[in-house]
Amino acid sequence: MAEGPQDRAAFGLKSAEIAVAAFFFLLGAIVIYDSVQHGIGWQEVHGPQPGYFPFYIGLIICVSALVNLVRGAIIRPERDRPFVEVGQLKLVLTVLVPTAVYAGLVGVIGIYVSSIVFIAFFMRWLGKYPWWKAVAVSVATAVVVFLIFETWFKVPLPKGPVEAVLRLN
């Protein structure tokens, strides 16, 4: 069976299993560390100390992460499936990266302008829509959001310099 470059595994199930289990173990270790700092024993008056409950939570995370790690590590090479193919990963990243940038922009230029940019960019770049359509949809979305949140429900959303100029604050 010939495999195109798009169908090639970007990375395998085995490595994904191991990576996620290791991630869990790390989190569990952090929880244990923090609990020990706060005391995991018994205290007069208050009873169990603040770290008492989380300590066992962390312990269970670590133990189950170890089990999952071992179960991932013993997957034999011939039974290792692709976790995600190159083509799929590309698609996921083309959405994930702009979304991350968008989340970053919200704090700088406000949610309205960054949403307009995000939606227009997405439609233009991935959907190959003409500019006017992309702009129309994105601006319309921002206006609808503004009307629903700011006007109707009176929930203020983050704004930036553009809203300041337009006196919409």
Added chain:
Amino acid sequence: MDEIQSLMHGFGVALTPTNLVLMFTGVILGVIIGVLPGLGGANGVAILLPLTFGMAQTPGGATSAIILLSCIYWGALFGGAITSILFNIPGEPWSVATTFDGYPLAQQGRAGSALTAAFTSSFVGALVAVIVITFLSPVVAKFALEFGPPEFFAVYLLTFCAFMGTSKEPPFKTLAAMMLGFALAAVGTDPVTGMLRLTFGSTHLLTGFDFLVAVIGLFGIGEILLTLEEGLAFKGAQAKLNLKVVLETWKELPKYWLTSIRSSAVGCFMGIVPGGATPASFMSYGVARRFSRDGDKFGSGMVEGVVAPETAAHAAGTSALLPMITLGVPGSPTAAVLLGGLMIWGLQPGPLLFIEQKDFVWGLIASMYLGNIAGLIVVLTCVPLFAAILRVPFSVIAPIIMVVCAIGAYTVHNSIFDVWMMVVFGILGYFFKKLKYPLAPLVLAIVLGDNAESAFRQAMLLSQGDVSIFFSNALVGSMTTLALMLLFWPLLGWLVRRVKGD
């Protein structure tokens, strides 16, 4: 019959023009949420929850708010069936079993009957569950009034151990995901002493992780990333629903009364026990196939194969609210989000609700009857409209959903940090879903973590650190024993297979 009287009072509370408008708004929004990829009951409700903060502060507003949100939930339950039948894409996990026979029916040009059967049986399932709620919840609440911290902890233990017993995912992954939820819940202020935990000096983490942000990220962003992998050509059957088809299907449906009863029973049971709608729909499909005379034809387009999973899914989704209002323990992720809403509005879920907030509780229960009638009307009349939403290209709908999710995450605490956390949870959700780490116990643990910990520590204080308090009387002892049995259920199964195998 106290319940009937209370229910009539509840109808009085629920039947105001405002609430009726909210009901229809909720149902329509819910169906749209159920139809759209990446939005589901749990995160749809989570996104819209912040909008109700203001509403809930007005007198009687909490009832209106819960009516709006629960109707979104009913709508989402109905909406899942539309995409399953017309597009072979389950909009919700509990609609997966509906695709087995629903999509073949649509391909044979019988989409109309499949949809009518799905909606009607959803309605029947929900109705049965609401009746169960009406008569069972006052009893459970009265019973639970006597509960002290050990009993409450035993209920929490039972809830979480049930995930171990019923989950299809590998047990240690379920355990890891669940405990991660507890760990996330522990971040921030310690509920008993007020000491800060797991914040590592970050001011953003002082208030802890909000489960709403986690839900929006895990279910919303994670789901969209997964959907993307599949490529995005939605090719669906045409949806035509006219009165003739509806009436013809209705004539056919009474034939399946036995399937309906069985599926409702399975659904109600699975909904109250936290297993949730998804396993209920699969179980009831399996049971119907085994008992039906046409069992071997299941999968090729049998109306009965649509009736069974839809009845059970809707019954389970509805009855999941019973433990939520009576014990404060939700049976599904969406119920968990609703429970979180109650806490934010300043209502303490649990047995006291039935005494202190009669209007709220019975208004909610009455709205379940009305909301499902509203839902049935909306879906039967507006199917083509909702199907049209799915024909909007993904490159338009995806960024809009992302923006809606971001706004939802922001409005929880007016914090931009939460928008970033949403993206992080989205990436986690993508990995967890692909590697079969279940999300439902994770979300439930974030919501209930603090309560479970407080109950545990109070119980420990009562007994001066003696764990045997969880076996100190028949009630708490049997709950703890049952919980432990469920916890070790996967191990038992594994042992039995070992012994048999050798």
